Amino acid sequence: MEIIRIAVLNDNYIFLLVDKNQKIAAVVDPAVAQPVLDKLRELDAKLVAILNTHHHSDHIGGNRQLLQVFPDACVYAGAEDEGRIPGQRVFLQEGDRVEFASRTAQVFFIPGHTRAHIAYYFPPISPHEPGELFCGDTLFAGGCGRLFEGTPAQMVHSLTKLRKLPENTRVWCAHEYTLNNLRFAISVDADNPDLQQRYHQVTAARDRHEPTIPSHIGIEKLTNPFLRWDAPAIQASANSQDPVQTLARIRGMKDRF
Template identity: 70%
Template sequence: MQVERLPVLSDNYIFLLYDPTYNIAAVVDPAEAAPVLHRLRELNAELVTIFNTHHHSDHVGGNRQLLQHFPQATVYGGAEDQDRIPGQQIFLSEGDRVKFSDRPGEVFFVPGHTRAHIAYYFPAQTPNEPGELFCGDTLFAGGCGRLFEGTPQQMVSSLTKLRSLPDNTRVWCAHEYTLKNLKFALTVDDNNADLKHRFEQVKVARSQDIATVPSTIGLEKLTNPFMRWDDVALQSKVKSQDPVQTFARLRGMKDQF
């Protein structure tokens, strides 16, 4: 399974999964149809699956047009997003399984950003390759999604699931927010040498218009404050020893940043 990143809108990423053996493709969170159709024509590939993580328009905006071109494609989304995702046919819950070509995937229910958000995880098939996590707007490189429909408790629970994945898991998050996320992270975790190093790398990358996605679970555990709610230094910064309250206070500070 090859993963391609298609930049769209101002800062979104669509992810195209491609199997060159069978010349088929899947797409994750198609904000727009045109770039997906363009790439499919270049590959001469058939779209067989649309994986949606949640209902926001910048993740499902291309569904209907893609279905006009590939009416046989199957649209997946969370069970609790029923009637909110255009063309949805499969309604997924925690622990459900999905498949693209011969690559099996697992579904995580990860509410917080929205009440129905899910993530797709394709475990590594050999010891030398990474797993692939498509997490929508739950986990970002250096950050996490705003809590539009969920609670801090839900988001901590959701991020705990993702934090438990192997460190080399690639994190395909749906927005290029990394530089701003790390600028905030430095305001609350300024003694973190790994964070400082990452920030300098990201500054250079973005000055050259180089994408910072994918990240990895291991890197997020070292440098993302929203994956470190149990870190003593961060708890001291927000004056709380409670993990959920620590997360909530960090999220509130980020919302005002």
Template identity: 70%
Template sequence: MQVIRLEALSDNYIFVLNEPKQNIAAVVDPAEAEPVLQKLQELKAELVAIFNTHHHQDHIGGNRQLMQQFPNVIVYGGAEDKGRIVGQQVFLQQGDRVEFADRTAEVIFVPGHTRAHIAYYFPPDNPSETGELFCGDTLFAGGCGRLFEGTPTQMVHSLSKLRSLPDHTRVWCAHEYTLKNLQFALTVDAENTDLQRRYDEVKTSRSQGEATVPSLLGVEKQTNPFLRWEQPALQLATNTHDSVQTFGRLRGMKDKF
């Protein structure tokens, strides 16, 4: 399965999953239809699935037009998003499985950013390969999503699920926020040498117009403050030893950054 990253809107990423042997494709969070249609034409592929992570318009904005072009496409989303995702036909819960080509993804329920958010995790075919995590706006490279409909407790639980995946999992998050996220991270975890190194690398990449997505989950565990709520430096920065309070205060600080 080939993953193709497309740019959309101001800072969104759309992900096309391509299976050239069968000339079929799926798309994750089509913010808009046009870049997807152009890529499908280039690939000569039929769109068979739309995998939505949540209901926000910058993740489902292309659904309707893609459905018009591919009437047999199946639209997936979280069960609790019923009525909020255009064209949704399949209503997914924690532990469900979805298939594309010869790959099977595990559905992970990750409320916090929204009350109905889900992620799709394609485990590797063998342990030496990378898994693929499509996490929408729950986990970002260097950050996490705002809490629009959820609580810090929910988000810590959701991020704990993602954090438990293997280090060599590729994190396909839906926005190019990495540089700003790492700038904030340095204000609360300044002595983290892994973070310092990553910031320098990302700064160089962005100055050259290069994308920072996907990232690796192992790198996130070392440098992303929103996966590191037990770390003494972050608890000191937030003046609490409670994990949920540490996370919640970090999120509040980031909201004002």
């Protein structure tokens, strides 16, 4: 399964999953259709699945046009998003499985950013390879999504699931927010040497117009304040040792940053 990152809009990423042997593809969160259609044409591949993580327009905006060209493509999304995902045919819940290209994705129910958000996790096929996590807008490189429909308690519970994944799991989040996220992270975790090093690396990468996605769970656990609600530095910045209150206060600070 090859993963192709497609940059669209201002800062969105669409992910095209491709099986070149079978000449089939699945797409994760198609914000717009045309770049996906162009890549499918280039690869001479048929779209067989659309994997949506949540209902926001910059994640589902290409569904209808893609279905016009590939009407047999199956649209997957969370059961709680019923009625909000164009073309949805499969209504997923925690623990469900999605098959593609001889790989099986596990479905995580991860509300917080929205009430219905899900993630797709493809475990590694060998011990030396990374797993692949497609987490939409719940976990970002260096950050997490705004709490539009969910609660801080839900977000802590959701992020707990994700930070338990193997450290070499690649994090395919849907936006290029990393540099700004790390600027905020330094404001609440200034003495973290791993964070300082990452900030300099990301700054250099963005100066070269290079993407910072995918990230990895391991580096997120070391540098992402929204996975570090139990770290003394983050608790001190939030003036709380309660996980939910800590995340809520840090998220509120980020909203105003």
